[in-house]
Amino acid sequence: MTVDMVGAAWVLPLAFILQGVSAALIMVRLLRGPTAPDRVVAIDALTLLGVAVVALVALATAQAVLLDAAVVLALVSFLGTTAFMLMFAPRKTAAERRAGELATGEQRGDELYGAADGGPDGGRGA
Amino acid sequence: MNGSLLAWLASALVLGGAAFCLIGAIGVLRLPDCYSRMHAASKAGALGAAMVLGGVAAATSGEVALEAMFALLVLLATAPLAAHAVSRAAHKVGVKPLTGALGDALAAREAAGEAAGARAAEASGVVGGPVAKS
Structure with missing residues (x-):
């Protein structure tokens, strides 16, 4: 591939310095991040x-x-x-820990259905 | 003329993308809250990376535009999902957001859902009213 840029001699080093x-x-x-989610955001x-x-x-x-x-x-x-999100998911019992991904999926599914049901209700209420 | 225009565009996109990455990094360092830091990282960082990839596509006169656009699409599809997942997981773990006048709508909705028990779906539709009023 051929690179065609204006001022590539200084644009690329400057961009590398900014990224560094x-x-x-x-x-x-x-x-420094005080909590674990801060570190995940940083990663x-x-x-x-x-x-x-x-x-x-x-x-x-x-x-x-x-x-x-x-x-x-x-x-x-x-x-x-x-x-990392699955690592943060609260797991209480051993059964939930074994089916950890399944459990979080169920929780999220319930809330998603709640939000989907809530949308038309809010529209009718307003 | 077309080639030189693309060359100018490539330099501008690469420099602008690097500047947006720097702005996002300053936001990740300086903002007060896990959620606002996620905001800076996912929006400014993704825009910076997307601009650099667009600059790559422009600098090669469209030679590798397909690969760069594919990388850009993957980036724009996954960065918001990852940011949403992280902030939702942080909220579930119990990291308190710094809230403004509108309050913590997700916490209010979850509290209402626990109170209503089996009718959590119905309650989550109702709870929009009190949050908006407070």
């Missing part, structure tokens, strides 16, 4: 930043295959964040 500063700021939040932000950095590296080295790595990184970031 962003990564440092997010790392501060990741290390989510870091992987989003990683997608951008991989795209920048693809530009700087003119390697088109790195964009596939960006796609995979975005997907894995989503899976990782969802796994």
Whole structure:
């Protein structure tokens, strides 16, 4: 692939520096974060930043295959964040822990149905 | 002319995307609350990454536009889902949000659902009124 940019000699290094500063700021939040969800949010932000950095590296080295790595990184970031959400899900009994994913799915399903039923009711009430 | 326009667009998109990533990172560091930090990370961060990917598509004159657009689509589809999942899980664990004048609507809805018991679905439709009034 041929890269055609205006001022690529200084745009790409400047973009890399900005991304590096962003990564440092997010790392501060990741290390400091008072609660666990803060750290998960920081990890989510870091992987989003990683997608951008991989795209920048693809530009700087003119390697088109790195964009596939960006796609995979975005997907894995989503899976990782969802796994952290399952880790936070409150589980009380051993049966629930065994069927942990199923239990959280049931809870969410109930609330989703509640919201779906609530929509038309709210419309009629208003 | 078309090529130089795309080259300008590519530089602008890459620099703007990097700047948005920086703004999102400052938000993740400085905002007071887990939920508002999620806001900064998922919106500014996703927009920054999307702009950088658009810059990649423009810099190669559309040569790798298909791959870049696919990455962009995956990013825009998964980032809001992940942010919503994290904030919902944080609320379930018991992290209190800093609330403004409108209060915590999800907590009010869950409290009403527990009170109503089996008729939780009905209660969640009713509870919109008190939250909006308070």
